Amino acid sequence: MQQGITTLVVVGVGLIGGSFALSLKRAGKVQHVIGVGRTLENLTRALELGVVDEISQDLAAVAGRADMVLLACPVGQMGRMMQAMAAHLQPHAIVTDAGSTKGDVAQLFAQYLPQQLACCVPAHPIAGSDLSGAAAAQYGLYEKRKVVLTPLPQTTIAACDKVAELWQACGAVIHRMRPEEHDSVFATVSHLPHLLAFAYVGMVAGKEDASRCFDFAATGFRDFTRIAGSHPEMWKDITLANRSALLDELERYRLALAALTEQVKAADEAGLAATFETARAARVGWYQRFLREGQT
Ligand SMILES: NC(=O)C1=CN([C@@H]2O[C@H](COP(=O)(O)OP(=O)(O)OC[C@H]3O[C@@H](n4cnc5c(N)ncnc54)[C@H](O)[C@@H]3O)[C@@H](O)[C@H]2O)C=CC1
Numbered sequence: 613m614q615q616g617i618t619t620l621v622v623v624g625v626g627l628i629g630g631s632f633a634l635s636l637k638r639a640g641k642v643q644h645v646i647g648v649g650r651t652l653e654n655l656t657r658a659l660e661l662g663v664v665d666e667i668s669q670d671l672a673a674v675a676g677r678a679d680m681v682l683l684a685c686p687v688g689q690m691g692r693m694m695q696a697m698a699a700h701l702q703p704h705a706i707v708t709d710a711g712s713t714k715g716d717v718a719q720l721f722a723q724y725l726p727q728q729l730a731c732c733v734p735a736h737p738i739a740g741s742d743l744s745g746a747a748a749a750q751y752g753l754y755e756k757r758k759v760v761l762t763p764l765p766q767t768t769i770a771a772c773d774k775v776a777e778l779w780q781a782c783g784a785v786i787h788r789m790r791p792e793e794h795d796s797v798f799a800t801v802s803h804l805p806h807l808l809a810f811a812y813v814g815m816v817a818g819k820e821d822a823s824r825c826f827d828f829a830a831t832g833f834r835d836f837t838r839i840a841g842s843h844p845e846m847w848k849d850i851t852l853a854n855r856s857a858l859l860d861e862l863e864r865y866r867l868a869l870a871a872l873t874e875q876v877k878a879a880d881e882a883g884l885a886a887t888f889e890t891a892r893a894a895r896v897g898w899y900q901r902f903l904r905e906g907q908t
């Protein structure tokens with residue numbers, strides 16, 4: 613095998629970890645994938661689907677065979693996983709993750725893997741969906757998608773380059789950011805919209821006439837709320853991990869809603885038109901750029 617790695621351990625064989633494994637296998641960048649998980653049912657499915665070559669429910673028992681470990685479980689589980697592998701890792705083993713938050717993961721690496729920091733590469737693929745589990749894993753998920761690396765001060769260039777090489781083999785485009793900037797940006801464009809979708813659908817479901825409302829909900833409702841179908845545990849963990857940046861964004865949104873409420877109360881025709889025109893221009897501009905980047 614040219615470059616690539618021999619043994620990859622994927623902790624959490626769901627949409628993200630499973631798709632990474634499938635894409636690397638297709639690209640010929642990995643020889644053997646060991647899937648580690650919580651439930652035998654999901655692991656067995658991953659084995660049947662050829663997402664992994666071997667399964668285990670005991671990370672400590674397999675960590676010593678890894679050339680690379682990808683943590684692709686909910687971010688709230690990552691500290692425990694690092695702790696479980698710490699005493700077993702080979703010195704050259706790269707430990708990376710796919711978590712949606714990066715400040716917390718950087719702290720966890722420093723706390724649980726102090727001896728391994730040169731080989732620790734925090735990362736976040738900006739790709740995915742509201743689906744979860746091994747059955748949702750797919751080739752091509754990362755094609756033309758961005759992956760943000762947030763290296764630690766101790767991370768070596770060689771470790772960073774190795775992780776970048778593997779994501780590039782999955783078709784991804786690499787970006788680098790500081791963890792705080794990452795968490796602030798993703799609070800705005802990813803974490804807040806998920807919270808709003810969950811809150812809105814919860815509000816509708818709690819109405820006395822919810823069933824009647826759902827009868828008539830159509831494409832606008834579908835597009836605004838798709839992400840409310842995302843995994844609750846994953847989003848509970850992201851919310852807690854990025855609590856501070858999210859509180860800032862929730863306050864900003866509360867102010868925007870308050871301003872809109874005033875315009876509605878006052879039947880402020882010009883104000884409403886201006887609010888909607890500003891948002892529309894920003895959304896149209898963003899979407900054109902998104903399509904130009906080859907994203908869909
Ligand atoms: N879903 C998405 O679109 C994206 C998710 N992410 C991040 O990637 C990670 C994985 O997300 P998904 O693949 O979507 O979730 P998923 O639910 O499809 O897969 C996660 C897997 O981790 C397993 N797991 C949970 N706790 C575990 C533990 N203690 N030990 C071993 N396995 C455990 C679960 O059983 C599940 O199979 C999360 O940290 C998430 O924040 C990042 C980018 C996009």
Ligand SMILES: O=C(O)C(=O)Cc1ccc(O)cc1
Nearest residue numbers: 712737738739740741742839
């Ligand atoms: O479902 C969607 O469209 C998403 O927004 C997927 C997603 C979820 C979490 C991430 O950290 C990155 C991407």
